[in-house]
Amino acid sequence: MVRISSQQIFSGGINRMQDINSDLVKTQQQISTGKKVNKPSDDPVAAARILKLDQNLSRVETYQRNADLANNRLKQEESALSSAIDIIQRVRELTVQAGNGSLSANDRKSISSELKERLGQLADVANTRDASGEYIFSGFQGGSPAFVKEDGAWTYNGDEGQRVLEIDDGVTVPISDHGKGIFGSAPAAVSVKETTSANGFISGLSLKNEGAFKAAFQPSLPDDLTVTVGAGNSVSVEDKDGNPMVTTPTNPVVGDSFEVAGIEMALKDAVAGETFTIGINDKQSIFSTIETLITGLDNVSKGTPKGNAEYDALISESLANLDNGQESILQKQTELGGRMNAVESTSAFLEDSALYTKEIRSQLQDVDYAEAISNLSFQSFVLQAAQQSFAQISRLSLFDRL
Known part of the structure; x- marks a missing residue:
């Protein structure tokens, strides 16, 4: 035979209601926060x-x-x-x-x-x-x-x-x-950078042959051409390292139009010993x-x-x-x-x-609001029932049977 004291009855009832209330509060928090x-x-x-x-x-x-x-x-x-x-x-x-x-x-x-x-x-x-x-x-x-x-x-x-x-x-x-x-x-643009000539000038300087130009020079590197007037008004062209360049026609003279590495030009009024520096890829x-x-x-x-x-x-x-x-x-x-x-x-x-x-x-x-609201209603009902049951049980006494 198990004896249950009044304190155990009260403690068990309170703990049960606290658990139900805790679940109820949790559900309410879920609904309020979403x-x-x-x-x-x-x-x-x-x-x-x-x-x-x-x-x-x-x-x-x-x-x-x-x-x-x-x-x-x-x-x-x-x-x-x-x-x-x-x-x-x-x-x-x-x-x-x-x-x-x-x-x-x-x-x-x-x-x-x-x-x-x-x-x-x-x-x-x-x-x-x-x-x-x-x-x-x-x-x-x-x-x-x-x-x-x-x-x-x-x-x-x-x-x-x-x-x-x-x-x-x-x-x-x-x-x-x-x-x-x-x-x-x-x-x-291809242009005359400097010259030693007082009266001479280059006329008609322009790029005529893109393919010949690219073949003669590296597009990413600056380069110069030096045009020199020699004896008998002859004209010669050298690259930056002093190597002679091929001209078309060959052996041009002052006054003639000629082409070198795709660049066309003509020297005017220049005399022997004068030079013209042409900038390439500047x-x-x-x-x-x-x-x-x-x-x-x-x-x-x-x-x-x-x-x-x-x-x-x-x-x-x-x-x-x-x-x-x-x-x-x-x-x-x-x-x-x-x-x-x-x-x-x-x-x-x-x-x-x-x-x-x-x-x-x-x-x-x-949160699933439909499910949460349903749970909240059920938990509220269970808490209310537990509270009513506890209230009834808490009033029971052996003296009522005497």
């Missing part, structure tokens, strides 16, 4: 998986922010380069106009004035800032303007750094390009090209064969340099397009990954 796992003890396995999913989602969201930042920076750079191309195209149109031999001095000055305005616009584009106020074309020196005007000429003021941003595990994308590579390192700044053109228009000296030849050479070289500068920017735009495509595809992948992660987390964490 989560069926509010602490690790609710479901240790699910809690561990939810924690890992939260960490993964946080990582994905960080990469999504980086991808958005990269996309915005690349779009801003692409927009700036489009503006630069428009400006260069207008400068080219003005250069073509300046090549009209019927222009007066005032006409050339008017063209020069607009070129100065366009040059300032190009500098403003090259000094574009991002939303945080940093100059996008200054490399790592974002706090300093990319181009500054020193002694009347625009010069590059940044470094050659390129910023990159990680947009996924092991996936990085460059988000900047330094202005020196875009605006200051375009291929220069680099030029678009700013310096426009500045040289402006100077030439302001100080043009025409009326003599040499003056006419120098002016024609200025126009020809300026057009070639502007075309090369524009091509350099177009190539950078193409590169930017590839980067933006990579960012877009990565962003789509991250979005899908985030959606999948949220779905898995929802299955583990989110």
Whole structure:
């Protein structure tokens, strides 16, 4: 025979009601928070998986922010380069106009004035800032303007750094390009760099045969040709190492037009012993090209064969340099397009990954309201019944039977 004391009856009843009430409170918390796992003890396995999913989602969201930042920076750079191309195209149109031999001095000055305005616009584009106020074309020196005007000429003021941003595990994308590579390192036109001649000049200097030119010179390396006037007004050409170059026709003389390595030219008014150095594969700044053109228009000296030849050479070289500068920017735009495509595809992948992660987390964490409300009603009923039963049992006494 087992004896049950009154204290055991009271303790058992209270413990039972506390357990039921605890379950009721847990269900109420699930309904109020919308989560069926509010602490690790609710479901240790699910809690561990939810924690890992939260960490993964946080990582994905960080990469999504980086991808958005990269996309915005690349779009801003692409927009700036489009503006630069428009400006260069207008400068080219003005250069073509300046090549009209019927222009007066005032006409050339008017063209020069607009070129100065366009040059300032190009500098403003090259000094574009991002939303945080940093100059996008200054490399790592974002706090300093990319181009500054020193002694009347625009010069590059940044470094050659390129910023990159990680947009996924092991996936990085460059988000900047330094202005020196875009605006200051375009291929220069073949031109006369220096001469020892007082009155002589080279006329009609131009690249006629691209294939012969590329075969004779390495496109990535600067090179020079030295044109020398010898006895009997003979003309010879040597490369930078002093090796003789083949000319067509052979053995040209002053006044004759000839071709060497795809380059056509003719020496005028030169005498024996004089030399002309022609630059090959040099680099030029678009700013310096426009500045040289402006100077030439302001100080043009025409009326003599040499003056006419120098002016024609200025126009020809300026057009070639502007075309090369524009091509350099177009190539950078193409590169930017590839980067933006990579960012877009990565962003789509991250979005899908985030959606999948949220779905898995929802299955583990989110409460089923219909089930929870049903449980709450049942638990409330059980608690109420337990309380009523305990109240009845607690009033029982052997004295009631006496």
